Amino acid sequence: MPKVKTEKKSRIHETIAKQGILFNKDFGQHILRNPLVIQSIVDKAAIRPSDVVVEVGPGTGNMTLQMLPKCKQVIAYEVDPRMVAELEKRVQGTSLKSKLQIKVGDVLKEKKLPFFDLCIANVPYQISSPLVFKLLLHEPPFRCAVLMFQREFAERLVAKPGDKCYCRLSVNTQLLARVDMLLKVGKNNFRPPPKVESNVVRIEPKNPRPSINYVEWDGLTRIVFGRKNKTIAASFKQTTVMTMLEKNYKLHCSLRNIPVPDNFNIKDLVNKILDEADAATKRARTMDMDDFMSLLHSFNSNGIHFT
Structure with a gap:
């Protein structure tokens, strides 16, 4: 029995390797591959031609390429140099290249993010909570964020008093922003598939912020x-x-x-x-x-x- 399991896992890794990149689970790399889901996320963000968009974890750029024609600029934060190279290759020689700025490194280590209007991202799940609060405490406030999270985390973001998943995350987020659930995304829409289901949420910072410390x-x-x-x-x-x-x-x-x-x-x-x-x-x-x-x-x- 263990032998069959090993062979199956081996076939999966071989398939991924043939596609050119072996994904690193330490970085939470699960690439969103369904073009209909990607298009839905981009549409729900309502990008304007004058918008600067921050993307966290662009991966191979499937969503980045959908956003670039619609906005003024995409500032993409990526920790994996291999993904950076793949993304650069996909815009090389196109009119989209001048609209894309790639920052190599951990977005959480940035002392201050540049000015931006929107944040749109398939978020690496291990940085979900710190990223949400880095965004919500950013000055000046941005217009909105459309973000993909692990379903359990997304449900906690929108939970109300008395709900089973209502917690400190719910209260702290809702103090600073309005949060709405947008859509559910099954694990088979990713490569490689994660172990959990996902949800996309819209986070709209309150402006002005509550006058509270x-x-x-x-x-x-x-x-x-x-x-x-x-x-x-x-x-x-x-x-x-x-x-x-x-x-x-x-x-x-x-x-x-x-x-x-x-x-x-x-x-x-x-x-x-x-x-x-x-x-x-x-x-x-x-x-x-x-x-x-x-x-x-x-x-x-x-x-x-x-x-």
Whole structure:
């Protein structure tokens, strides 16, 4: 039995090798090959002739070549020099070459992305979360992103309070953007096929952004979603959480010349805030955006910060 499995895997690798490139799974290389799916993604992005488009992980350029005639420029980030060479070869000697700028390297290591209007990409799944937040915290805000993700990740992006997959990712993303599911993409539309199904989502940054300190927000949601099925009060009882909050509170008081009472107890203050905000018995998985904003405001108003 193992012999048959080995032979089957060998045939797959031989087929891929004949096509010129052996894909590197360490880079999450699963090339989208269905032209109808590619066309649908590009169409849903509603590219304008004046648009600068960022693409992450263009691979051999199947989607890049569909976008180039429709926009002003595509800035493509690719970590694999072999893919870069393939993409360059496909535009060589064409009018599209001048519209394509390829940046070789990891997009996550870029200190600041250039100005762009759209981001359209079949995202390497292992960088999904950091890429989403790198994009959403980019200044100035872009118009929208149309991105392919692993289905489970996409479902978490759009989840609402009470949904099984509602989590910190859902709340943090939806604070900064509107997220909509666009289409499902089966694994057989890729070469080589991944082990999971995929979904395409549209992410439209809120402009202007909510007037809220995102670092504070992220600190709060990190605590309450650490145990999303437990009560908020239980989430704050952890020793490491209390130690951090006490340190931040005393720093806050020191910077404002506010005396800290000798009998000060951070647990008492936290419990008081949770009770007054009517949050102690709530659970993160059922709380909506307004609930979290109200809770953060209550903590900050009492001198407790999460930075």
